[in-house]
Amino acid sequence: MKALILPVTRSNWSTTKGYELADVPAPTLNETKDPADAERVLLEPIYSGVCGTDKGIWFRKAFREGILHHLEQDKRDYFVMGHETLARITELGSAVKKAGRFQVGQVVSAESHIYCGVCEMCRAGNQHVCANERIIGVTWDGVFAEKVKLPANVLWPTDLDKIRPEVAAAQEPFGNAVHVCTPNMLGSNLKDSEMRGKTVAVFGCGTIGLFAILIARAMGASRIIGVEPNPKNKAKALSVGADKVIDP
Ligand SMILES: [Zn+2]
Ligand SMILES: [Zn+2]
Numbered sequence: 526m527k528a529l530i531l532p533v534t535r536s537n538w539s540t541t542k543g544y545e546l547a548d549v550p551a552p553t554l555n556e557t558k559d560p561a562d563a564e565r566v567l568l569e570p571i572y573s574g575v576c577g578t579d580k581g582i583w584f585r586k587a588f589r590e591g592i593l594h595h596l597e598q599d600k601r602d603y604f605v606m607g608h609e610t611l612a613r614i615t616e617l618g619s620a621v622k623k624a625g626r627f628q629v630g631q632v633v634s635a636e637s638h639i640y641c642g643v644c645e646m647c648r649a650g651n652q653h654v655c656a657n658e659r660i661i662g663v664t665w666d667g668v669f670a671e672k673v674k675l676p677a678n679v680l681w682p683t684d685l686d687k688i689r690p691e692v693a694a695a696q697e698p699f700g701n702a703v704h705v706c707t708p709n710m711l712g713s714n715l716k717d718s719e720m721r722g723k724t725v726a727v728f729g730c731g732t733i734g735l736f737a738i739l740i741a742r743a744m745g746a747s748r749i750i751g752v753e754p755n756p757k758n759k760a761k762a763l764s765v766g767a768d769k770v771i772d773p
Contacts, residue, residue, distance in 0.1 A: 526551040528670035531582060532603040535593050543583055544606055544669070552666065552674035554618050563620040565676050566627060572694035573668045574609030577731055582606065588663050595664040607669030608637040608662035611683060611694040621677040634681040634696040635668075637661045642678075653704075695732075702736035706744060721745035728752045730762035730770065742766050 529544040554562045581587025592604065614631045621627055640647050640655035647655050659665040666673060681700075683693045706720065725746040727734050730753035738749055751762035751770035759770045 526671035528605045528666075529607065530603040530605050531592065533585075533592065533596070535597075538585055538589060538593065542585065545603075547603075549603070549605070549670075551672045554616055554674070556619060561676075562674075563618040564678070565618045565674055566614050566621055566680070567616040568610075568612035568614050568633070568673050568675060569671065570607075570610045570612045570668045570673060571632070572611045572691050573607050574694050574698070575607075576609055576698060578608070578663065579606060582663070588660075591660075591664055595659070604662070604664060605666040605668075605670045605673070606662045607667035608635075608660065609694055609697045610635060610668035610673070611690050611696075612668065612673065614680075615672070618677070624677070627677055627680060627682070632683050632685055632690075632693075634683050634693055635661060635675055636679040636681060636700065637697050639665055639676055639679055698732045699736050701733045702740050705733075706737055706740045718744040722747050724748040724750065726750045726752060727762070727767070728773070730755075730758040730767070734758075735761055735765050738762060738765050738767050 526549060528547060528549050530547050530549060531544055533541060552567060554565060554567060556562045578587055596604065611632060611634050614627055614629055614633060617627060617629060637660055638653045638655065639659040639661065640652035641657040644656040661667050661675065662669065681696060683696070685693065708719070720741050721744065723746055725741045727737050727741065727749060730738070730751045734751065734753070738751065741749055749767045751759065751767040752773050753759050753762060753770055754772055762770045
């Protein structure tokens, strides 16, 4: 299959740039070889988004140790990049099939953190900071490819009658913004938001910050101040409803 890969080593990390369009073996589900595949699915990305993280890796300014460590641990030469996606399920592992939550042909998005489920952080409900985490498109083959293999527990069922597909592909960064706007709110009612009637500062008005402005407003913030140096992002922050944007 065609994929955008990051073929790096410890010695060429700082002298290379960008990704490589390559023909690589497509992922398969093989439960005899890897029993964990029972809990995974194969998908074909429909739309994938480009995140600031992708840009950071492109210029070799992000995730150096994480990527090199996991490549060495897995004895691999590359990871496939990309973690924001809307994708169609093409095959289910046996346990996923049995659980009945997902079907072949179903359209889903995905949470980008692949977690172990047994470490202290996972048990405390903080799977996004799992001690053994892999990140899709960083330390786990990602979605800038014709096929991707993901654990079913990171999939996010998506109803295309309610959201346009190209927008649905941005649910992962949107989820980050929801997370920052809802501290200590797991399981509670959104109308009890701590934002209601408050002045809220949003530090950084890139994609997630812009989403955070919209969410904070929807959750009742009375005044929203963006903190952002980039003139383009400043203008966008004002256009999505920030009352004021100041330099950091
Ligand atoms: Zn991202
Ligand atoms: Zn964990």
